[in-house]
Amino acid sequence: xxxxxxxxxxxxxxxxxxxxxxxxxxxxxxxxxxxxxxxxxxxxxxxxxxxxxxxxxxxxxxxxxxxxxxxxxxxxxxxxxxxxxxxxxxxxxxxxxxxxxxxxxxxxxxxxxxxxxxxxxxxxxxxxxxxxxxxxxxxxxxxxxxxxxxxxxxxxxxxxxxxxxxxxxxxxxxxxxxxxxxxxxxxxxxxxxxxxxxxxxxxxxxxxxxxxxxxxxxxxxxxxxxxxxxxxxxxxxxxxxxxxxxxxxxxxxxxxxxxxxxxxxxxxxxxxxxxxxxxxxxxxxxxxxxxxxxxxxxxxxxxxxxxxxxxxxxxxxxxxxxxxxxxxxxxxxxxxxxxxxxxxxxxxxxxxxxxxxxxx
Numbered sequence: 001x002x003x004x005x006x007x008x009x010x011x012x013x014x015x016x017x018x019x020x021x022x023x024x025x026x027x028x029x030x031x032x033x034x035x036x037x038x039x040x041x042x043x044x045x046x047x048x049x050x051x052x053x054x055x056x057x058x059x060x061x062x063x064x065x066x067x068x069x070x071x072x073x074x075x076x077x078x079x080x081x082x083x084x085x086x087x088x089x090x091x092x093x094x095x096x097x098x099x100x101x102x103x104x105x106x107x108x109x110x111x112x113x114x115x116x117x118x119x120x121x122x123x124x125x126x127x128x129x130x131x132x133x134x135x136x137x138x139x140x141x142x143x144x145x146x147x148x149x150x151x152x153x154x155x156x157x158x159x160x161x162x163x164x165x166x167x168x169x170x171x172x173x174x175x176x177x178x179x180x181x182x183x184x185x186x187x188x189x190x191x192x193x194x195x196x197x198x199x200x201x202x203x204x205x206x207x208x209x210x211x212x213x214x215x216x217x218x219x220x221x222x223x224x225x226x227x228x229x230x231x232x233x234x235x236x237x238x239x240x241x242x243x244x245x246x247x248x249x250x251x252x253x254x255x256x257x258x259x260x261x262x263x264x265x266x267x268x269x270x271x272x273x274x275x276x277x278x279x280x281x282x283x284x285x286x287x288x289x290x291x292x293x294x295x296x297x298x299x300x301x302x303x304x305x306x307x308x309x310x311x312x313x314x315x316x317x318x319x320x321x322x323x324x325x326x327x328x329x330x331x332x333x334x335x336x337x338x339x340x341x342x343x344x345x346x347x348x349x350x351x352x353x354x355x356x357x358x359x360x
Contacts, residue, residue, distance in 0.1 A: 001017070001019075001078065002031060002035065003165060003166065003167055003338045003341075004165075004338070004341065004342060004345065005017065005035065005039070006167070006338075007165075007338050007339065007341070007342030008342060008346070009038055009039075011342065011346065014040045014041060015039055015040070015041060016039050016040070016041020016042050016043070016044065016070055016072070017035075017039065017041075017042075017043045017044065018044045018045075018046070018063060018066055018067060018070075018085075019043075019044075019045055019048070019082075020045065020046070020047065020048040020081075021045035021046055021047050021048075022047050022048070022049070023050075025220055025244070025245060026244075026245075027244070027245040027246065027247075028245075032045075041070050041072070042070075044066045046059065046062045046063055046066065047059055047062075048063070048081055048082075048085075049081075050081065060085065060088075063085050063089065064085075064089045064092065067085075067089045067093070068089070068092075068093065071093075071098060072100060073099065073100065073101065073353060074100070074101045074103065074349050074352070074353065075087075075089065075090040075100055075101070075102050075103070076103045076104075076105070076138075076345075076349075077102075077103070077104045077105070078105045078107055079105075079106070079107045079108075079109045080106070080109030080110040080123075081109075083104035083105070083106065083109075083130075084130065086102055086103070086104060087102045087104060087130055087133040087134050088130075088133065090102035090133070091133045099353070101135050101136075101349060101352035101353045101355075102133060102134055102135045102136075102352070103134070103135060103136045103137075103138055103348060103349065103352060104130075104134055104136075104137055104138070105137075105138045105139070105140060106137070106139065106140075106144055106148065106266070107140060107144075107266050108144070108264065108265070108266040108287070110123040110124070110126075110127060111144060111147050111148060111151060111152075111266075112264055113151075115150070115151040120151070124151050124152045127148075127152045128152055128153060131152075131155060131156055131157055132156075134157050135157065135158070135352035135355055136157065136158045136159065136160070136348050136351065136352045137155050137157060137158070137159035137160075138159070138160060138162050138345065138348055139159065139160070139161050139162070140161075140162065140163065140164055140266050140267040140288065141161070141163070141266055141267040141287060141288025141291055142161055142288065142291055143266075143267075143287050143288045143290075143291065144266050144267070144287070144288065145159070145161055158348075158351065158352075158355075160344070160348055162341055162344040162345055162348070163267060163291075163335060163336055163340070163341060164267050164269055164272060164336065164341060165336055165337050165338035165339070165340055165341030165342065166269075166272055166273065166276050166333075166336055166337065166338055167338050168333075168337070168338075170249070170273060170276045170277065171276045171277075171329055171332070171333050172277070173277060173278035174249050174252040174253055174277040174278065174279060175253065176252075176253055176254075176255065176256055177253045177254065180253070180254060180255050180256050181214040181215055181216045181241070181254055181255040181256070182213045182214050182215060182255060182256055182257060182312075182316055183198075183202065183213060183214070183215040183216070183255055183256070183257050183258075183259055183312065183316075184215070184216050184217075184218070184251060184252070184254055184255035184257070184258045184259065185198045185215065185216070185217045185218065185219070185259055185261070186217075186218040186219060186248060186251045186258070186270060187218075187219050187260070187262075187270055188219055188220070188221045189217075189219050189220055189221030189222070189223050189224040189227060190221045190222065190223050191223060191263070192262065192263055192264055193261070193262050193263075194260075194261030194262050194263055194284065194303055195217065195219075195223070195227045195261070196226075196227065196230060197261040197263075197303055197304070197305050197308060198215070198217070198259055198261045198308070199227060199230050199231055199234065199236065199240070200230075200234075200305035200309075201259075201261070201305045201306075201308035201309040201312055202215050202236065202239070202240070202309075202312070203234045203236060203309075204305060204306060204308075204309030204310075205308075205309040205310075205312035205313045205316070206239075208309060208310065208313040209313050209316065209317070212238075212239050213239060213312070213316070214239050214240075214241075215239060215240045215241070215255070216240075216241050216243060216251070216254045216255055217240060217241070217242050217243070218242075218243045218244070218245065218246060218251045218254075219244075219245055220244055220245055224242070227242075228242065248270060248273045248274075248277075249273070249277055252273075252274065252277050252279050256280070256316070256319055257279075257280055257281065257282065257312070257315055257316060257319065258274045258279050258280070258281040258282075259281065259282045259283075259308070259312070260274075260281065260282070260283040260284065260289070261282075261283075261284055261303060261308055262283075262284050262286055262287075262289075262303065263284070263286065263303045264286055264287060265284075265286050265287035265288065265289055266287050266288060267287065267288035267289075267291070267292075268287070268288075268289065271283055271289055271292055272292065272332070272336050275292065275326055275327055275329075275332055276329065276332055276333070276336075278326075278329065280299075280315065280319060280322055280323040280326055281299060281326070282299055282301060282308065282311050282312065282315060283299060283300060283301075284300070284301055284302065284303045284308075285300040285301065285302065286303060292327065292332075292336075293327060294327070297325065297327075298322075298325050299311075299325060299326065
């Protein structure tokens with residue numbers, strides 16, 4: 001979001017952000033503080049719970065009042081809740097004669113549900129219903145687009161694939177510090193992202209290599225106490241260091257090998273950031289991650305502790321050779337640069353606006 005916003009500002013657009021106020025921490029607050037003076041439409045944070053619940057009515061009303069006052073030309077919703085708000089409120093503004101383009105980037109969200117369950121059937125029925133209030137769908141990975149088609153159906157509206165993009169500075173290499181740990185996990189501390197898989201694999205890989213491996217785990221979340229307990233149960237307290245959220249490029253210098261053990265993903269920035277920084281990594285073959293590496297990459301595994309442990313041992317056994325299997329920086333930049341992402345999204349905005357202007 002921040003990278004896209006900066007690119008849109010550089011292109012001369014007037015931008016604002018409306019988002020949840022209950023998630024994030026000190027690090028995220030600093031990022032918002034750095035951006036606030038450059039956004040003519042401001043940063044507006046209001047409570048938006050992740051799941052559907054009784055608080056949604058109050059949250060929706062607050063959000064609608066903010067958006068109505070801002071009178072945007074484009075509403076771009078990210079994630080299930082943001083997508084619902086952008087499309088519903090954009091449609092309400094159209095009733096009052098405002099011309100608003102309504103775009104939605106799924107980012108996983110409701111697409112993670114099993115389509116055979118009652119909950120999944122409900123959410124996918126809602127997605128089909130919401131398509132009539134949508135001008136364009138922007139998918140961040142081909143995996144998401146295929147998942148949408150399988151679970152929701154063929155979109156009856158314009159849709160396009162726009163990969164996440166990184167700034168030029170993020171393609172500068174990061175060098176490990178003088179005494180790095182063996183392994184790094186960086187991300188949210190929740191089971192969906194696989195910290196528990198990382199910890200179990202760490203113990204297994206140490207046994208395989210015949211030495212105690214060290215690891216740094218960077219991040220925060222409600223499940224963090226469980227991971228502390230898991231480390232203690234496996235007697236890894238002296239080998240694992242937990243640190244609060246920090247810029248990814250600072251974290252990359254803390255270890256020799258980065259691990260993304262997620263059980264589910266859309267198109268994770270952390271994978272792009274790691275590879276752009278020239279750091280070797282292991283990642284699970286979920287969501288759009290294989291689209292970054294290539295389906296046959298030796299860096300890809302299943303979200304399984306034993307397979308991850310084996311791959312950790314293999315990579316740390318000859319890190320230089322393993323690093324040679326990573327995608328090259330030039331091809332990454334050509335596909336995942338922020339300029340490419342911003343240009344594709346801008347085209348989608350103008351196409352949606354043009355479509356709205358043709359309506360009576």
